[in-house]
Amino acid sequence: MSESPIMDILAKYPPEPEAVISVLQDIQEKFRYLPRDVLTEVSRELNVPLSRVLSLATFYKAFSLKPKGRNAFHVCLGTACHVRGAQLVLEKLERELGLASGETSADLNYSLDAVRCVGCCGLAPVVMVGEEVHGKITQTKVPGLLKKYQK
Ligand code: FES
Structure with a gap:
């Protein structure tokens, strides 16, 4: 066995x-x-x-029944982030990663999820990658953010 x-x-x-x-x-x-x-x-x-x-x-939101990427992107769509354009950030990440929210890339390098308030509203809009918090993210900052996590 x-x-x-x-x-x-x-x-x-x-x-x-x-x-x-x-x-x-x-x-x-x-x-x-x-x-x-x-x-x-x-x-x-x-x-x-x-x-x-x-x-x-x-x-529990912390659990997933599907594999997540080594770089797990979580875009906060809580109120503070939403009013500062988080939806546009999410859409930009979807286009750049070629993933819809909730999906994981076939090579398991990336996953993308929308989440509710991650507790750093002062930094809105917030994107978390794993445990790392990225604040004041705009659509134009997305390519630079992705570059940090490309091998
Ligand atoms: S609403 Fe995004 S961190 Fe609170």
Whole structure:
């Protein structure tokens, strides 16, 4: 039998239902999404119904059931960002990356998502790439921003 890809994660927590969120967070960090077969394993190992694991996985925005890019672009469309032109920034990123919001490139280099307020409204419009915050982004700044994340 092959070794579980999440053995290291499961070993960190007691095998109890209370550990499920922490385990999912670690899996999201490791794989950048929550693979379906891994969720089945979480369900079995922590004794939580798979339906419950799936509902948690879809409820929290931090979790994704689809693979995300190594460079995960999140465009804030919260109110402060929206009134300062965030929608135009999102559209520019869609054109430049050739991705619609919610999509990941086939080579897994990029993903693009729209999100609600990321908590730095003073910097609106805000684009996050992974954990990095980029403020006051306009359409004209998008190519320069992308350049930073091109290999
Ligand atoms: S609305 Fe965009 S950071 Fe708050």
